[in-house]
Amino acid sequence: MFRLLSIDGRSALDVDGRWYDLARVAGDDALADPMAAVGRFDELHALTDRCRDGHAGPADGPVAGAVLDAPVPRPRQVFAIGLNYADHAAESGMATPPAPLTFTKFPSSIAGPTADVALSGAQVDWEVELVVVIGRPAHRVPADDAWSVVAGLTLGQDISDRTVQLTGVPPQFSLGKSFPAYGPIGPALVSVDAFADPDDIALWCDVGDERMQESRTDQLIFPVATLVAYLSSICPLEPGDLIFTGTPSGVGMGRGRFLAEGDVITSGAEGIGELRNRCTAGRGALL
Numbered sequence: 001m002f003r004l005l006s007i008d009g010r011s012a013l014d015v016d017g018r019w020y021d022l023a024r025v026a027g028d029d030a031l032a033d034p035m036a037a038v039g040r041f042d043e044l045h046a047l048t049d050r051c052r053d054g055h056a057g058p059a060d061g062p063v064a065g066a067v068l069d070a071p072v073p074r075p076r077q078v079f080a081i082g083l084n085y086a087d088h089a090a091e092s093g094m095a096t097p098p099a100p101l102t103f104t105k106f107p108s109s110i111a112g113p114t115a116d117v118a119l120s121g122a123q124v125d126w127e128v129e130l131v132v133v134i135g136r137p138a139h140r141v142p143a144d145d146a147w148s149v150v151a152g153l154t155l156g157q158d159i160s161d162r163t164v165q166l167t168g169v170p171p172q173f174s175l176g177k178s179f180p181a182y183g184p185i186g187p188a189l190v191s192v193d194a195f196a197d198p199d200d201i202a203l204w205c206d207v208g209d210e211r212m213q214e215s216r217t218d219q220l221i222f223p224v225a226t227l228v229a230y231l232s233s234i235c236p237l238e239p240g241d242l243i244f245t246g247t248p249s250g251v252g253m254g255r256g257r258f259l260a261e262g263d264v265i266t267s268g269a270e271g272i273g274e275l276r277n278r279c280t281a282g283r284g285a286l287l
Ligand code: ZN
Pocket: 080, 081, 082, 127, 129, 158, 244, 246, 247
C-alpha cells in the first residue's frame, strides 16, 4: 500500500506519519512531479516498503505540520457525478438518473486539502465526495477490470454555488462548481489495497461543530467500477484524471443553510483523512 502526498509541489510518501521525498527515495527526479508519480503508481508500493524498512534514510519530516498541496494538482480531466446517492436525489427533489449524471469541475478549481475557499455568493454549499484517481490510460474498460486502472482514492469537496448552478434551464452544473478552490482534494492519494473494501468507505462532513453529512460509499447508485466503465466507454481516460463520485444527503440546499465567511468545512473519509477548508469573503460571477 501507499499514501502519496504533495508537499511544496513535490511528490512525497506518507509512511506511518512521516514523509519522504519521493524523487530522493527513488533516485529519479522525474518522480518529483506528483502527476508523474500518479502515472507510475505501481512503483509506489515497493518504494513505501523501502522507507519502512529503513533503506531510504531518515524521513524528511512528520506529516503533521507539513502544508499539503493537492495530491493530484493538475488533472487533465475532472469528471463529477450528480445525484449518485438516493437520499441526496430525494432531498434535491430530483429523480435518480438512468445513467451517471456527469458534469465537470474545471481543473482550475482543484486545490489543496487546507485551501481557503473565497465564497462567490450567498448560496455556496458543501458536498463531501469520494474521488477516484485514474492511474493508467483507459478506454472502453469493462467494469470487471475497472479497479485495475485506478491509482487510488482520495477525498474531495464539490463546493457548489447554487445561484450560479441553478441559473436558467437546463442548469449550469459545471460553472457553478468551478470557482477557485471549489475542488479541494486530499490529504493523500491512497492505494486501493489499503481499504478493507474500497466499495464501502465511511465519509462525513462537518461545518463548524455540526455534523452535516454522514454516509458510506456502498450507498452509491453507480459504484466506482460502473463509473469508470461508463465514462471510459465515451472518453479515453489518462493518469491523473479525477472522478468526483457524488455526495450523500445533508447538503445546505436541503437545510436552507449555506456557507458564511469564517465557517470551517471539515470533510473526512475512513482510511484517507480529512480536509479542512476555511471560508473567506470572495467575489461573485458576472451575470
Ligand atoms: Zn457533487
